[in-house]
Amino acid sequence: MILGSSGRGGTGRGQSSVIGVVLIVAITALGTTGVVVLGTTLLDDSGREADLDRAEQAMTQFDSRASQVALGDSATQRLDLGRFDGGVEVREDTGRMTVTHVDYDGEGTDQVLHDEPMGALVYRNGDARVAYEGGGVWRKDDAGAARLVSPPEFHYRGGTMTLPAVRVTAADSASVTGARSVRVTRPDDGFERVFPDSTRPYDGSETRHFENPLEEGHVTVTVQSEYYEGWAEYFRDRTDGEVTTDDEARTATVELVTLGEQGEFGVPEEGSDFEIRGMPDDHNLTDFDFTIQSRDDQNSQFSNLKWSTYVDSGDEHFEVAVRNKGNLKCDKNGDIDDDPVTVSVYYSTYEDGERVAHGWRNDEDFTATCAETDDGGYIAALPLDFTGTDTEMTYADVSGDLNAFEHEDATFADSLTIDEHDADVDADAEYTLGDTESLEFLTKHYFAELGPDFELRVTDQQSGKAAGVSERDSDGFIEYEADDSVITYLHVTDNEVRVDLN
Known part of the structure; x- marks a missing residue:
């Protein structure tokens, strides 16, 4: 029995040895195959990338x-x-x-x-x-x-x-x-x-x-x-x-x-607009002016004139208001009284949830001229150069001068800092009541604030003896270098x- 048991035990050990060798060979083969496959894959990927x-x-x-x-x-x-x-x-x-x-x-x-x-x-x-x-x-x-x-x-x-x-x-x-x-x-x-x-x-x-x-x-x-x-x-x-x-x-x-249209343009009628597109965030406006002409069916011509060009873009409001309270009309000889014309620049926007306004009023008068009509008479015309270099403006509360935003609820800023654009370094930067700045600088600055895209409109308020402007016979001129969003x-x-x- 002992010998039989020993024989069976010896056979088991022999089988275990064979199985062990087979497993070792198999594991070795699998490992070699894995290395070959992985290596081949890496070589293929490397070659493909090359x-x-x-x-x-x-x-x-x-x-x-x-x-x-x-x-x-x-x-x-x-x-x-x-x-x-x-x-x-x-x-x-x-x-x-x-x-x-x-x-x-x-x-x-x-x-x-x-x-x-x-x-x-x-x-x-x-x-x-x-x-x-x-x-x-x-x-x-x-x-x-x-x-x-x-x-x-x-x-x-x-x-x-x-x-x-x-x-x-x-x-x-x-x-x-x-x-x-x-x-x-x-x-x-x-x-x-x-x-x-x-x-x-x-x-x-x-x-x-x-x-x-x-x-x-x-x-x-x-x-x-x-x-x-x-x-x-x-x-x-x-x-x-x-x-x-x-x-x-x-x-x-x-x-x-x-x-938007550049060069000479027709002044938009009330209710229509003139589009500005691609106005850069700097002072790239070079020319902006109007020559407005009075209506030929009103003897008052520019007497008691109330005319504005303005921008209402929601948060930002801008107006250039033109007014005359005198007798600004041409006589039969083509002469015109030198009554003063008030030009006011207004800008407002929200600051900390409150609408805050800036205002400027001209120091030098704008001069009206007389244009000859087809029937040999004369009619008043008013050149308005908003980028001219000769007009000085004084910082002031101009809310009483406005037409488009006459009744706006805004707080006038007693002092003002202008430093938003690179070109603003040419300005005095800090302004209080009574300080002056050129109309050219102010127009360029506020246009840069309103850009890149906005719509200019006009309002011509006629009531009582107020003068009327003939937008059809008036014209404007604008020129600026557009930014890179415009073609x-x-x-x-x-x-x-x-x-x-x-």
């Missing part, structure tokens, strides 16, 4: 060559893209760029200026992409996030947007895997000037054409692309326009408002590049 980096460099070089062709500096360009895994292809119908002048007539009408597919030269490796599209290079990772590699041919500076819209089309070969080179050319009909083009009218308009400077509404550039996030990044970096994205539609849109001049061209892969 391929993507090389493709990125090659696409950046292609961008440089293609730009020369697209902009007409070269008829053809060739480039060796190098050797890396993955495929390169031309996609003619991918992506789209649309340029629209929105609300161009101030009545809600839109005009599409350009709407074409961009096409792309694309390197693909798994789910990652490196692409030349719209004149720029973009990279998208495996998770789908896109970023800018090389900027497109889109420039915005000083209110001027230059947009060569580059379209990629395919030559004979549209897809190649392995070693390859590329040739890019511009077809004979591969260039078109889109805007400005004085021969092209806006839809439904006989008088308005594709011409600069732009007025009314705003301009949008919308890019539909799988690299839309990169486009949005670029728009935010290069413009001060409002940028929005739509993940579902895969679009990036930049919106730039057009410049004044637009230059769009359609530039086709044809790509042949080998």
